[in-house]
Amino acid sequence: MEKEWLQFDRFKDEYRVGARMFVDKARADYGNSEDEIICPCIKCRNSEHHHFEIVYEHLVTRGMDPTYKIWICHGETGSESNHEDLEIPETYKLFKDLCFQHDENDEDDEDVDDTIETREAEILNLVREAETPLFFGCTNYTKMSASVALLKMKARHYLTDIAFDDILRTSRSFLPEDNTLPESLYSMKKLVKAFDLGYEKIHACVNDCCLFRKDLQHLENCPKCGASRWKLNESSSKIQKGIPAKVLRYFPIIPRLRRMFAITETAEQLRWHSNNKSQDGKMRHPVDALAWETINRRWPSFASDPRNIRFGLATDGFNPFHDLRSTYSCWPVILTIYNLSPWLCMSKESLMLTLLIPGPKQPGNDIDVYLAPLVWKDNLFPPTYPPSPYPIPPF
Template sequence: MDKSWISSSRLSNAYYEGVNTFLEFARSNNPILDVIPCPCVNCINLCHRSIDNARYHLSAHIFDGNYKIWSFHGEKQPKIDFRCPNNSIPPDAIYTKDMLHNAFKYVEKEYDLLKSLLEECDKPLYVGSKYNALSGLLKFQHLKGQFGWSNAIFDALLCVLKDILPSNNTIPSSIYESKKLLNGVGLQYEKIHACENDCVLFWKEHKDASQCPTCGTSHWKKNTKNVPSKVLWYRRMLSIPQIAHDLTWHAKGRVNNGKLTHPRDNPSWKLVDNTWKEFGQEKQNLRLALSADGINPHKSLSSKRSCWSVILITYNLPPYLCMSRKFMMLTLLISGPNQPGNNIDVYLAPLIENLKLLWETGVETFDS
């Protein structure tokens, strides 16, 4: 299909014909949906509009010039010939952009940040490289975490790479510059202060307390100002509408052969269905397992500090997905000089509040 008219800035008759061709294509691929992602330069497929509103936007603002493959409207990505990368779309150009669009799909106030990241996706790391500026940096950042490089080592590496790569390279020259670029890619988290003896969180009514209301221990480290004695890292749970189909696998996709092959066959699951019948009848309601354990994030067995992770696992999914890394949600990270022990329930309070919100009120999300 010829899309040369997309990049044209002249709103000619050919452009309007092209807009109508696009809208018919989008409608035919999603006949049951009332809205489609709008590909104008302002919405860049983040905002969902009706067909008429999308037509108005495309007339008033024209197409996003980089949207040449209609992957958000049903068109298949071209097959990539890895033997001849110059004659095909580099895989990172596709996957990094898809990742960014997924991350920002329902964000209403971060369009400028997303646009700047997408611009980095259009800059090659250097002329002839299969990586772009963003995907190349993500590759280096992954190696940093995998091998436990310190910030000083990573900073020195970036300086050397900046120097030895071709002069037109776009790699950041320091770790400070790399953090500025990657700031928009990372998942947001909340830091909540805690009592050194694991009595309470300095949260909600205790947020401004200078000492623990239970044991009297100071909120702050000794001989410091505004440095908390212990911190809980909390990440809010995210909705992932792309896996809506897989979330009903436990009810529609599995073979019921009378054997225990999935948590769905467990008596505890059936007890929930019988006790809360309305909940059990909705196949997309999430069944979550909670797991907590101490870890050594830097592979050091002699560490003097404790680090505990609290992970949620979605049991709605098929077995090969529900235990895969991408569907394990790291919701809490408890770090401090001592392990929480039996007082771990104190740290679970923000997560429990979030789960109660899902149970009692619900959270609106997009049904893909």
């Protein structure tokens, strides 16, 4: 699509002609019966529909949202553009898909589930909030990207919560008054958690016998070895009730899978394995392996739907404290989705950190205890989901 006009000042004819062409094209391709189109101006940010003349007015008086690089809400596809492709925020794709899902469902309106609609509205609001520029006119950072950048820095430099809050306060005073940077670590974490990027803490027996979840969630001592669930004070040997001795961090998989299926492009990528089996006998992907075939034979109903997810699981110990405590090892458990193409399934973005098994020593065979939250029948089909028509593979 023609984008040259955006480089001109808004009072110039070149800009106005470009904006007029943009609006006319959007109206012809996507206008509804009332001649309304999605407005990409800096204030509406593709979250509101307006009459095309109003959209034109917004483009001239307010200007186009500078973070809207690829006009996916106005018919541009990723393939039309060049390297900028990589910069499409996933939230926009999600946003677009949610809008279009809604349009497709219009004909059977009475069947539309209220809760789904409410959830969609919530997601749209969240996306809108997260993608607000850091301050009016800021093109480099949004509220979310600034928060994530700062949280990464906190982790990299081992900043304490108090120090971080202090830095946040000072940073806010450097920014214009209308800035959207969260005020505290607490509100920043709340923002990130709203996208289900948070984790659950599950208490574990200090000797790796069990997790205090489900039937055991109210116990104070391990049913196997009797060890207290709570930390012992090293000097007085007293139990510090409320402070867990060991905590497993679990990053839920389902919200991430839901997000993947909500985005048309990733939902398609999840079926890559079904059409790309090697034809020349050479192995390029696990789909070409004997093990894959064996699984297909043993669980044909599972194999019959290419959308069913095939996970690979990998784990290794690492020391988060560097030289400060050389004997400590904590075990991240990473899932890879083998449904994806070889270049995607090993990409950084597709690897899913799902468990952080605490140290200080490696879990060894007790790792099974920690993998329990990943077991299929517990998690993959929560009660709100339609029950799977397939039998659960006996892992």
